[in-house]
Amino acid sequence: MRLLSHDHPGHWLLAALLAALLLALAFAPFLLPGTKALAVAARILIFIVLAASYDLLLGYTGIVSFAQTSFFGLGAYGVAIALSGGGGWLALILGAAAGIAVSVALALAMALLSLRVRAIFFSMITLALARFTQVLASEWRGLTGGEDGLTFSVPRLIAPGFHPFVAPVLGLRISGPVIAYYLIFAVTLASFLVLLRIVNSPFGRVLQAIRENPFRAEALGYQTIFHRALASALAAGFAALAGAMMAMQLRYTNPDTTLSFSLMIDILLMVVIGGMGTLYGAAIGATVMVLAQYYLQPGLAALAAAARGIVLAPALLDPGRWLLWLGLIFVLVVTFFPAGIAGSLRARANASARPPIA
Amino acid sequence: MTPISRQSRDPLPYLVLPALMALALAAMKFSAWLTLTVAGLAVGCMLFLAAIGLTLIFGLMDVLNFAHGGFVTLGAFIAVAVLTALPIAGGGVAAALGVVALALAAAAAAGGGLGLVFERLLIRRVAGAPLRQILVTVGGGIILQQVMIVLFGAEPLALPRPEALRGGFIIAGAALERYRLMVCLLGLLVYAATHLALNRTRLGLLIRASVENREMVEALGFRAERLFRLVFAAGTALAALGGVVWALYAGMVTADLGADIIILIFIVVIIGGLGSVSGCFLAALLLGLANNYVGFLAPKLALGTDIALMLAVLLWRPRGLLPMDGA
Structure with missing residues (x-):
């Protein structure tokens, strides 16, 4: 319990969901073999960190930022640029460290400049920054590879062709991507626990006081x-x-996968659907959204085909209109269930507790 | 909040514009300078038309409408619809201006009407919760953009400007486009109208009074809520108006128009001081001119001009050039 910083899920259903998620992610390569399932599971892990980091801002401090993708992109491009010149673990770690350092410096500078005035300026300025980094990544071809992005190879231990054992382990042939997956799993788990520690520290309490x-x-x-x-x-x-x-x-980085505005909408949705101001909600929201993207979005195409002949229906159900439905869900959740999944469950478990965002 | 009329009387911000123009004149030939200045002022006026609604809604209702860009796009599509429905090949200036006026009126009506629906369905439900208000307008903006793709398609639509509004004339060696001059006039007109409506009419007086002390205005028997709704509709109508002007300028419309220009609109509104009508006008002209000058003198720096200008102004005046309360 100390590991969770004494911040319990609160409701038995939430606890069960989280335990199931943890177990599923811990054994994903063994439970669901295949490259696609592994990619989906890794994506869930990565977005748990991203959504949780955003929840620290949106849910705990009450700041709306649209630049979270910029920092996500800086981290990705840091690694991509470092590795596209060859090099192994050292390049990977240095690239990641550089991306993180630049992000932190940029965020500090922006915050000190704009939060001095009014929190609302911050939202607008972050939107400008997000746009700026996106344009910069597409235009600065020499460094970022432009719209095509950068493709690079990762250290041998986590590269696809690497097989450390001849015999399968528990029915799975261990490969580089599986090792990479467990590396991501470990970093995600550690990051999540550290974030949980941060929001439950005295510092975290002050953030919530500022929000209120x-x-x-x-x-x-x-x-x-x-x-x-x-x-x-x-x-x-x-x-x-x-x-x-x-x-x-992914072993590649381009503006679309790391800096696009629709990615920012995804992050917002993850945090809002899961429940603002409860890091567990960010984890649930990230899982729901990634699963929906991989398994529901193709279903939309089938629906569109079935609805042919009805006025406007095929256009509305076109997979390209995915954002329309996300927008609708987003507005409905913000309007009617502002506490999200985790917040609603917690409020139910503890009737005297107020939902995190009133 | 203090009334809009009590704006900063500090002359310094007003000197920025002439200073920038003088600086540019020193760096280039007069004819080039005149062309760039008129063009920049026209772009500034277009920016003003697109941005004024946002700053009004914020200043008077304290709502930051992130869906503002969607209303700009709506106006652009209405312009396409009106100009395709009424082709005036070879018509005179009067016919061209008439069609454009019709497009402006239709866009304003559609923008205002949709604004009322938007306010009723989204904004009002989350009144008093600023964080959720931002989120709801972001979501509403996405829906608006996507619905427009459903209705008008994702492909860019061409919008040829009426014959009579193309071309220009040459004065003192500088090429001046007709359309840009028209836009400058329209911008000035809207600026004057907004200013007068807020400061010289009974309705404006009531609106300003409601901002100052809503309960008192309601106690005197006026429905402040209706006034605010009116302001919201006026703001979105102005956004659609800006959309028409941008569409005719670009000659092409996509559903991304609003998303592309909302950043510029935000920068204008921040530089001018959130909620300030004069500040918005000044900042829009400043941005339009700076973009044109930098684009001519050092094209490689054009990308960062807007952001650099915003940072410089914020460092100098954290609340914008002409903040509403004159601080």
Whole structure:
């Protein structure tokens, strides 16, 4: 329980869901063999870190940022640029570290500049920054490879052709990607526990106080700018870490997979559906969204084909209109279930407890 | 919040614009400067038309509408619809202006109407929760954009400008486009109208009073809520108006128009000072001019001009050039 920083899921169903998720992710390569299943599971892990880092900002501090993808992209491009020149583990680690360092510095600078004024400026400026990094990554071909992005090879231990054992282990032939998966799993688990520790520390309490009432927090003597800036720097660092893992797992990086605005919408949805201000919600939301993307989006195409002949229906159900449905779900959740899955379950378990976001 | 009329009387921000123009004049020939300046002012006026609704809604209702870009796109598509429905090949200036005026009116009506629906369905439900308000407008903006793709398709639609509004004339060696001059006039007109409506009419007085003290206005028997709804509809109508002007300028419309220009709109609104009408106008002109000058003198730097300008202004005046409360 100390591992969870004494922040229990709260509701038995939430606890069961999380335990099932942990077990499923821990044994995913053995339970669901095949490259696609492994890619989906790794994506879930990476997005758990990304969504949890964003929850630190949105759910705990009450800041809306649209630049989380920029930091995610910085981490991914850090690894991509370092590895596209060849090199092994050292390049990988240095690239990830550089991506994280630049992200943290950028987030600090932006926060100190804009949070000084009004939290709402911050949202607008982050949107501009997100756009700027996206354009920069597409235009600066010499460094980033432009729209095509960068393809590179990873260290041999986690490369696809590597097989350490001749015989299968528990019916699975261990390969480089499986080792990479467990590396990602370990980093995700550690990051999540560290984030849980952060939000339950005195620092985390201050963040929540700022979210509830910035003026009162300030009147109590807390430097709200300092706390907000530190929160956004931490969030940026973890987002960059997630981006580095993404690059390592995909072995390529381009603007579309790391910097697009629809990715930002995905992150927002993960945190909002899962439940703002409960890191567990971010984990649930990330899982739900990634599964939906991989297994529901193709279903939309089938529906569109079935609805041929009805006015507008095929256009509405076109897989390209995926964002339309996400937008609708997003608005409905924000309007009617602002506490999300985790928040609603917690509120039910503890009727006296208020939902995290009123 | 203090009334809009009590704006900063500090002259310094007003000097930025002439200073920028003088600086540019020193760096290039006069004819080039004149061309760039008129063109930049026109772009500034278009930016102003697209941005003024956002700053009004924020200043008067304290709602930051992230779906604003969607309303700009709506106006652009309405322009395409009107101009394709009424082809005026070879018509005179009057006919061209008439069709454009019709497109502007149709866009304003559609934008305002949809704005009322938007306010009713989304904004009102989350009143008093700023965080959820931002999220809801973001979601609403996505829905708006996607519905427009469903209705108008994802492919770019061509929008040829009426014959009479193409081309231009040459004064003192500088090429001046007709359409740009028209846009400058329209921008000035809307600026003057907004300013007068807020400061010189009874309705404007009531709106400003509601911002200042809503309970008191309601106690006097006026429905402040209706006034705010009116402001929201006016803001989205102005956004659609801006969309028409942009569409005619670009000659092509896609559903991404709003998303592409919303960043510029935000920068204008931040530089000007959130909620300030004059600030919005000043900032839009500044951005339009700076973009044109930099694009001519150092094209490679054009990409970062807007952001650099925003950072510079924020470092100098953290609340924007002409903040509403004159601080």
